[in-house]
Amino acid sequence: MEAEKSVIIEKRSAKIPRTCYVGGEEQSNPEFVSPTTFSFDSRILIPTRVANYRRISLRVALMDNSMSNVENALDSEELDKFYRLMIEASQKVQEMKLNATGNAEINGAEDDNAPYVLPVVPYKEPLRKNPENVLHVMRRLHCMTTVEMQRELKKAHIDSRGKRRELYNRLKKYFRKEFAVIKNAEYLRNKTEKFYDYFVVIDFECTCEADLYDYNHEIIEFPAILVDVRKKEIVSTVDVFHSYVRPLANPQLSEFCSEFTGITQEMVDKALPFTDVLDSFRAWMQLHRLGQKDVRYAFVTDGPWDIAKFFQMQCIQSKLSAVPHDFRFYVNIRKSFVNKYYKRHSMQKTNLIGMLTFLNMKFEGREHSGLDDSKNIARIVIKMLEDRSELRVNEKLVKIKASEKGKALLTDISKEHRDRRAWRDNLPYIVQQITRDSFISGEYLDCDTCDEDD
Numbered sequence: 001m002e003a004e005k006s007v008i009i010e011k012r013s014a015k016i017p018r019t020c021y022v023g024g025e026e027q028s029n030p031e032f033v034s035p036t037t038f039s040f041d042s043r044i045l046i047p048t049r050v051a052n053y054r055r056i057s058l059r060v061a062l063m064d065n066s067m068s069n070v071e072n073a074l075d076s077e078e079l080d081k082f083y084r085l086m087i088e089a090s091q092k093v094q095e096m097k098l099n100a101t102g103n104a105e106i107n108g109a110e111d112d113n114a115p116y117v118l119p120v121v122p123y124k125e126p127l128r129k130n131p132e133n134v135l136h137v138m139r140r141l142h143c144m145t146t147v148e149m150q151r152e153l154k155k156a157h158i159d160s161r162g163k164r165r166e167l168y169n170r171l172k173k174y175f176r177k178e179f180a181v182i183k184n185a186e187y188l189r190n191k192t193e194k195f196y197d198y199f200v201v202i203d204f205e206c207t208c209e210a211d212l213y214d215y216n217h218e219i220i221e222f223p224a225i226l227v228d229v230r231k232k233e234i235v236s237t238v239d240v241f242h243s244y245v246r247p248l249a250n251p252q253l254s255e256f257c258s259e260f261t262g263i264t265q266e267m268v269d270k271a272l273p274f275t276d277v278l279d280s281f282r283a284w285m286q287l288h289r290l291g292q293k294d295v296r297y298a299f300v301t302d303g304p305w306d307i308a309k310f311f312q313m314q315c316i317q318s319k320l321s322a323v324p325h326d327f328r329f330y331v332n333i334r335k336s337f338v339n340k341y342y343k344r345h346s347m348q349k350t351n352l353i354g355m356l357t358f359l360n361m362k363f364e365g366r367e368h369s370g371l372d373d374s375k376n377i378a379r380i381v382i383k384m385l386e387d388r389s390e391l392r393v394n395e396k397l398v399k400i401k402a403s404e405k406g407k408a409l410l411t412d413i414s415k416e417h418r419d420r421r422a423w424r425d426n427l428p429y430i431v432q433q434i435t436r437d438s439f440i441s442g443e444y445l446d447c448d449t450c451d452e453d454d
Contacts, residue, residue: 134178138442141172176441192229192391198290198297199227199331199381199391203373204310205261207247209254214426218247219314220268221261221370222277225378226288227300232385234378241284242371244271249317261368274318291326298393299330302352302377308397308431316427323429328397329444333377333384340389352376359383392439397429 137144137152144152149167153160156174160167205221224241227234244267247253253265271277289295301307307330315323337355352373356363361379365372384391434444 134175135440137171138175141168141442142445192385192389195392196229196296196298198229198288198295199300200290200297201225201227201300201374201378201381202306203302203370203377204306205263205368205370206310207250207253208257208260210256216249216317217310217313218249218317219245219274219310220247220263221245222281223371223374224281224284225374227378227381229385232382235288241281243277243280244268245274245277246271248273262366274314299327300333300377300381301330302373303334304332304395304431308429309427312397312427312429323397329393330395331391331393332395333380335394336384336389336391337380340384340387355380393444394434396432396434396444398432399429
């Protein structure tokens with residue numbers, strides 16, 4: 001694209017004739033100014049690669065014989081010559097200006113090849129919150145008072161106004177930003193004793209019928225084994241909780257149930273109803289200080305069925321208002337076992353016997369006896385603790401709306417498998433997985449989906 005050119009001529013001399021007549025004779029006019037000293041201003045718009053156009057003003061003295069020659073040249077072929085002279089002059093003036101200021105000329109070739117140099121920025125260690133304080137706040141967030149939340153928000157220079165729910169969400173959002181740092185902290189890895197003092201191993205036995213998946217189960221055996229996490233041992237083989245339970249909906253045990261569990265009709269007839277047995281279990285927990293603020297514990301089961309299915313069904317039949325909160329979070333030891341020992345997509349059978357076999361252990365006692373099953377599960381827990389496994393709650397019960405229950409069922413499975421899973425859609429609480437981040441942050445303790453105030 002040709003450079004846009006404009007020339008503005010400013011006449012410095014008037015049109016005074018070269019000669020004049022004095023006394024009838026032609027003489028040279030003394031006021032005549034030679035056109036050789038004629039000057040004009042030229043303003044030229046020159047395109048560059050750095051900017052679209054650069055406007056340069058300069059004065060150029062042109063040598064010519066007469067004023068008429070200059071005026072004629074503007075409309076003649078010599079106009080191109082004037083343009084070239086003006087462009088050359090403007091470039092020289094620009095070079096002089098740049099040299100005077102110490103700047104370098106930027107031309108097209110240099111602009112194409114000049115490398116871009118990134119500015120050097122000194123590294124600064126990112127700001128991090130105290131990991132212990134983050135864990136402390138997130139673990140206690142669900143039970144903090146409004147005043148405590150406001151205090152923590154003020155420490156973090158965050159708005160502390162609003163209702164408790166607003167403060168709760170604000171504080172939770174602020175501290176969750178540090179989870180990516182905290183979850184990789186070495187002192188939290190494989191340290192189950194950081195989280196728990198005891199594990200309570202439970203394996204219920206219930207009324208049942210052969211191949212009847214929608215059976216209304218009732219708990220008929222309630223065992224509990226206490227494992228000391230730090231000592232990696234059962235607290236006492238004698239001091240265990242064990243009680244049979246008298247069923248109310250179906251008081252008569254089927255032949256299949258007695259053969260399968262080893263529980264006779266006489267055993268359950270002499271037993272107390274579930275609510276009384278549950279009270280006895282709570283008394284046993286208090287005896288071992290379970291539930292106090294300075295003692296941390298978690299329930300351990302082999303799979304989700306004991307709590308998510310059998311215990312939940314029993315709570316409904318016993319007309320309890322809801323599943324107790326401490327029973328809603330538990331360690332599915334089968335899932336923890338697979339994550340620790342099995343390779344991904346392993347086809348090995350995972351059940352109580354399979355886990356014992358993998359660990360070169362044999363089942364002790366009678367299979368499908370609630371007490372013996374619990375003792376063997378406790379042995380697996382102790383072995384995993386010795387192998388520095390990180391055992392933590394990995395499943396929880398969450399109450400959902402009736403309109404959302406159908407979404408929990410899988411459709412791409414066999415009818416038999418679907419019937420086995422039908423209880424998941426018929427009960428008010430469903431099973432949700434607890435991720436490690438959710439566990440460390442204490443987010444899993446949130447009851448956003450609960451409809452209770454307790």
